[in-house]
Amino acid sequence: MARFPLIAGNWKMHKTVTETLNYIHRFRELVAGIEDREIMIAPPFTALYLAGRELAGTGIRLGAQNAHWAEQGAFTGEISPVMLKECGVTYVIIGHSERRNVFGENDEMIRKRLEGVLKAGLRPILCVGERLEEREAGRTFEVLERQIREALSGFAPGDLGELVIAYEPVWAIGTGRTATPEQAEEAHRYVRGLLGELFGDDFAEKIRILYGGSVKPENIAQLMARPDVDGALVGGASLDPETFSRIVKYETL
Ligand code: PGA
Numbered sequence: 001m002a003r004f005p006l007i008a009g010n011w012k013m014h015k016t017v018t019e020t021l022n023y024i025h026r027f028r029e030l031v032a033g034i035e036d037r038e039i040m041i042a043p044p045f046t047a048l049y050l051a052g053r054e055l056a057g058t059g060i061r062l063g064a065q066n067a068h069w070a071e072q073g074a075f076t077g078e079i080s081p082v083m084l085k086e087c088g089v090t091y092v093i094i095g096h097s098e099r100r101n102v103f104g105e106n107d108e109m110i111r112k113r114l115e116g117v118l119k120a121g122l123r124p125i126l127c128v129g130e131r132l133e134e135r136e137a138g139r140t141f142e143v144l145e146r147q148i149r150e151a152l153s154g155f156a157p158g159d160l161g162e163l164v165i166a167y168e169p170v171w172a173i174g175t176g177r178t179a180t181p182e183q184a185e186e187a188h189r190y191v192r193g194l195l196g197e198l199f200g201d202d203f204a205e206k207i208r209i210l211y212g213g214s215v216k217p218e219n220i221a222q223l224m225a226r227p228d229v230d231g232a233l234v235g236g237a238s239l240d241p242e243t244f245s246r247i248v249k250y251e252t253l
Pocket of ligand 1: 174216
């Protein structure tokens, strides 16, 4: 079954509002006319509103890097899904390994954030992935299983139609050390099998699973050639519009 590819850029804590607008003006031209895949960029919160206005009508989706579960409340420093929606956001990255490992977000928080995102009618990109020591100890599948079971517990398949999963091995993020296409495919196939167990095979076949971790123009084509790799979540290499547009086009040169 053909799944529509999604190439997503996660800018992390990079770019001011001015830098974001300059990027978008250039990037819009570079990817104009591409209709056979979905493209998303996730700037920092401060740039979302203006980015949303600049992206309107271009087909490029706007993403956010996290969201709180409540619509509003006494949660200093957090941003609600309703606020993101007003800015024109479509996708929200949830459970990124930097949120888990640097800011202490646990599976239960991630489940709640996911719920809030879905409730607002936004599409979550749930990030999962093992750390180096977990891979070396042969625990990759066990970690993926725990992260997915806990994040998706209590949901019915009908609630999760817009879910996207990103497999991001922590040892490959920002390290220049990409998982081989075989390693990515193996993990993606495991995740799809688990989704099938939890929610049925029809559901699992529809869900897009992105690979993330040192994706660059040099490796995108090989990764995308794998049957269970439905797109990419790109950090560092999404910060330059030329480089990211080459990834979007699977230009390996
Ligand atoms: P990277 O980051 O492409 O810089 O490795 C990926 C991510 O963290 O989503």
